[in-house]
Amino acid sequence: MRSFLAMTIPHGAIGAAAALGLLVFTATPSGAVEVERVTSPGGIEAWLVEESAVPIVTMNFAFRGGASQDPAERPGVANMLSTLLDEGAGDLDSQAFQERLADLNVRMSFNATRDAFYGQLVTIADYRADAFDLLRLALNEPRFDEEPIERMRSRIEAGIRSDLQDPNAIAGRAWSAAVFGEHPYGSPVEGTLESVAAITPDDVARLHGSMFARDNLTVAVVGDIGAEELGPLLDTVFGGLPESADLTEVSEADMPRDAVVEQVEMAIPQSVIQFGRPGLKRDDEDFIPAFVMNHILGGGTFSSRLYEEIREKRGLAYSVYTHLAPLDRAGLFVGGVATRADRAGESLRIIKSEIERMAVEGSTEKELEDAKKYLKGSYPLRFDSSGKIARQLVEIQLEDLGIDYIDRRNDLIDAVTIEDVRRAAGEVLGDGALYVVLVGQPVGDALEAPAEGG
Known part of the structure; x- marks a missing residue:
């Protein structure tokens, strides 16, 4: 496998490195990426591309379901969930959790699409144990406190108001509604002003509990970590999740036959x-x-x-x-x-x-x-x-x-x-x-x- 471009990245520079695109592989033939299947002691599978030239570990993962699991009358729950997982977990409130991320130089992000809920963790290799444990808290013990929920609600509503003036966003929403109607795909992932205003902490907690499960999970890890070390860390992050998801069955979309x-x-x-x-x-x-x-x-x-x-x-x-x-x-x-x-x-x-x-x-x-x-x-x-x-x-x-x-x-x-x-x-x-x-x-x-x- 072609290696990362050789460089030295100080421990405090992960944010700048990521922003500048420094965590780069030489553009290679596809066959040069060697993917190893790793199974943790607890049975969690991940695909690993090991590369030690730069001391960075990137983990991406996804849970099937996404916004198609939103309550029919309340689209936008999965999207709101994606904004809250790094806003407090365990005994850390929102400010303490964000400070801990900054102290470790960890980047953590989440987003929901129609069919899946995605997450990413980027950490300096030396801090990976602490970073993975912080992700464990986010996924297993999110707090959903009132202050961050209201702050995220206001941010989402502002985005929706902006979209209501954006012709491209208007076209996309109108097209989905016309093509999919009452099917979950017909509702905007971000929700509507009315639905977002109505979302409760219980709505978010219910979706989290039904979607985040070990049988509903895919994981990929790239960077300075070997299979032997990765296995136990997978159990640290994901091992405490329920074994099985409780997803609502989504029917095949019945699209119009005519223009x-x-x-x-x-x-x-x-x-x-x-x-x-x-x-x-x-x-x-x-x-x-x-x-x-x-x-x-x-x-x-x-x-x-x-x-x-x-x-x-x-x-x-x-x-x-x-x-x-x-x-x-x-x-x-x-x-x-x-x-x-x-x-x-x-x-x-x-x-x-x-x-x-x-x-x-x-x-x-x-x-x-x-x-x-x-x-x-x-x-x-x-x-x-x-x-x-x-x-x-x-x-x-x-x-x-x-x-x-x-x-x-x-x-x-x-x-x-x-x-x-x-x-x-x-x-x-x-x-x-x-x-x-x-x-x-x-x-x-x-x-x-x-x-x-x-």
Whole structure:
């Protein structure tokens, strides 16, 4: 395995080092990352990439569930939980806990997504025992005191108020609500002003108790620690959690069969358009061909068909994008563009035209080869820092791709044929019917007009 860039980091410099990106691996072929499976004496599994050149340990972990476990009438609980775990635990109140983090030069962070609850710990190797014990307190004995809850509530509400003035955030919320309706995916992860105001300490404590469990956990560790030492520390942090989670069953999302068009009026010079349709889940055998197809259509920042047609040829927008979004209970193909209000209809017609052309014709051989070259060549950039490696390993575990996926991934890309791309394009893009939300000045029926040749 290629090593960390050689350097000396003083014990007091972890925050600056992390902020400056110093905890860096040389960009390497994916196979150069050697992943070891570690099982603690108590049976907790972690994937480890050991590297002793820099005295830093990074641990990422996740619990399945996330915001999809929020009470139906009270979205935002998981998000609030993520703000509170470092705001007091055990016999340490919020101020004492934060001071202890600062004394140890430990960075601890948490966040909730629709399907998982994530955490990260970054510590200097010499302080790892104390740092892991502090994380144990946060995960096992959070306090949920009134003062930090009210402080975090105010911060979240301020963020929501800001989002209510942000056309991109408005488009995202409106699109999810239109596509998913009453399904948990239809509610914003951050919650609403009304739901956040109603969240109680008991709501947060209940979600913590039901989601944080050993059978619901994935862990990845990167840095200056060996398997022999890591095992007992895993038990220190996670061994006191309940054996089994008590998650609410989440149904498969039932998305609309027909096109959706919604306009949200807002007096802004540019219109923001979010569009999409059903895609593929991560375990679908055509996901990799669809991934390659999407890069050709709209995923390649400066090389995609949509970029060429929308920006290069017509100057309609600074950027346009598409990507696959595989959720646990839904596969999505989504995209977006921001363009002049008087040309929003034109932009969407071109997007529809290119989607339909890809669905019918697939890609050219040159497009396929160029996409493969880029996707394989850029993959090592996902592994050029300890934090990136740990995040990738957690995601690979959550998606059940196997510990050898890093070694297999580029071969999977290489194996995609032009027939595979055409088949995946037909499956994902299908009849071309889109779910569309526009935020900006109204454009009447222009959004519903049929596609035109680009």
